[in-house]
Amino acid sequence: MNLFAQALAWLGDGTHWQGSSGIPTRVLQHLGITLLTLVIAAAIAWPAGVLVGHTRRGSGMIGAITGGARAIPTLGLLTLFGLWLGIGLSAPVLALVVLAIPSLLAGAYAGIENIDATIPQAAKAIGMTPAQVIRSVELPLALPVIIGGLRSATLQVVATATLAAYTSDTGLGRYLFAGLKTRDYPQMLGGALLVVVLTLVLELVLASCQRLATNRVAHPERNLP
């Protein structure tokens, strides 16, 4: 167990917190990759999921996509994209986008689809356009589930974003690769702990967002001025 003590000592060493390869820089880079990935993936997955949920058509397709895509080995995607795109951030970000899409898609679809069908019908009956139904009725009601999907996607992406270091000198993954190759396991474990802490922080933030959204749905009167 002194491996963990050594990892903590590695984290406590002030020299690891400075410079262009220091912990703060790498944490920010790691967050950057995660954010970039999630923005791209959400731009693709959310509209698609909301649309399918709204029309209540094509749910079989969503099931097949989210099911199959979860099995795609990210390592394989990264190597394929790497052979194609070369070094840099494009290959890992593309691989991570594929990783993030299933959870986001499933969240958006399930969130809308689970709404009691009579509610959007009622909205339509009082003269709302389909766009208004989606924007003012379905999205707010589906928000907790959509954020739930974002939570699982974030969890996966933050952990897997370490692979970015395979093709580019970015993020916390560098500590893992460098640690493995030089048998500097404290460094490797220290890097891993940073990833876990980062995930924990993001998880807490998103969890409170989800709680907030759920409360709005459960107690709409509190939203009144």
Add this chain to the structure above:
Amino acid sequence: MTGIPFITPVPRRSLLALAGVVALAGCGSSDPLTEGTTSSAPSSGGSAGGATIVIGSQDYYSNEIIAETHAQALEKAGHKVKRQFKIGQREVYLPEIEAGKIDLFPEYSGPLLQYWVKDTKARLADDVYAELKKSTKNGLRVLDQSPATDQDSYTVTKEFADKWGLTTIDDFKKVTVPMTMGGNSEGESRPNGPKGLEATYGVKVGFKPIEDGGGPLTVKALKDNDIQLAIIYTADPTIAANGLVSLKDTKGLFLASHVVPLASKNVDDAAAAVINKVSAAMTPEDLIKMNGRSVKEELPAATIAKDWLAEKKLG
């Protein structure tokens, strides 16, 4: 190892998986990172001369081909062998060899010596081999080193070499534009990286980590001019295939890296003699040619090894 077709049935290690899962409850908690294992060697079954020789290989196709030549030559000579191929990099498998779980492993003299003696001064083939023999740990020995080599080299594109007139590493001094070296991240601090280049040749370059050990990503980065020089193994057929140029190391920056089998006590003198014959027959050109077949013809290691042994009248 399973995936070697066209060969006698391979014992399936994975069947042990289930047993392993059931049995793992009572294991000790020594440091497995340095000791590799807590269980005993699996390979002491047979009687006189019949002990099965467990042969390992790196997760590197060229190394697997060499291991396959050893395996087939031993089988031909009547020895029982068990293949455990593609078992990662040195950090993963060497502790297992030291623990006696693997009996024979095709190694490379320079990197193996550096694994045990971090700051060795030896550079030339014979010096490296002599020091390696001394440094080899209890119970293990290195067999004869082969003429075949597979060593680090600084490699550039032909256009870059032509433009600046580069044939040796020393010629980098003629280059007036900033250069970036690509290589595994550990290269940044190791003697074969930018620090070594500056210390030995007085040439300053930047560094970009690419974690594929001079593989396709590194080659692509060279061709895309993302990096100007890369650490690539000399036996890599992509050097010729992509018109790359490996620069001569005139001042002994890189350790000589000849193919050298690392063997346990389980490899008796008769078996060692078989391996030594294989090693002696393998030229550097042979190794590049076999690697080339693996990459271009996409053949399994077993087929390539079989053809080579037949060509050398060893199979």
Add this chain to the structure above:
Amino acid sequence: MNWLRLNWTQVVDLTVDHLLLSVPAIVISVLVAVPIGRLAHRRPRWGSPLLGAASLMYAIPALPLLIIIPAVFGTPLRSSATMVIALSIYGVALLVRTAADAFASVDTHTRDAAVAIGCSPRSLLWRVDLPMALPVLLSGIRVVTVSTIGLVTIGALIGVSSLGNLLTDGFQRGIAGEVLTGVVVTVLLALVLDGLLLLAGRLLTPWRVSA
């Protein structure tokens, strides 16, 4: 697909290896996650933190996890046991929350009725809670199955054979066909197991089909 023609026997062997690693991991994940999920549902006070902690294990990057496991469990680094433990940890992390949801989805009226007609706690679990929780539980198990099949490939990083070998080997040799074969066969394998689970679910919960 010249590579596949020359090396298909290897693909078959590796597929078997792949299954031998993933199936035990999936079974262990279910056996560990279901009790935790039930506990979290029955005793939310300290069940929910447990749930949170278990889910977080999914955030541990694979490479360090594979290094930590030998240090904690005493298994050899390059061993199927290390791999199965790692996969089980990820599997449990993915499944616990769904398992808790599954028990929460059990209709309380049905439960109360069962208690009223004198069901013992044990038979309440086996005859009411588990069967009623099965549909939701199964959806979680399907997710774990599919993701485990995908994750097995990282075994290639520590020398444990699986279809992941095709990814690293194909990459080094620059044979895109080999990498693609690894990816496609992995996904197909996942879809087949997923289909089997779907089928098993239909057979195990006949009341849902007729309803």
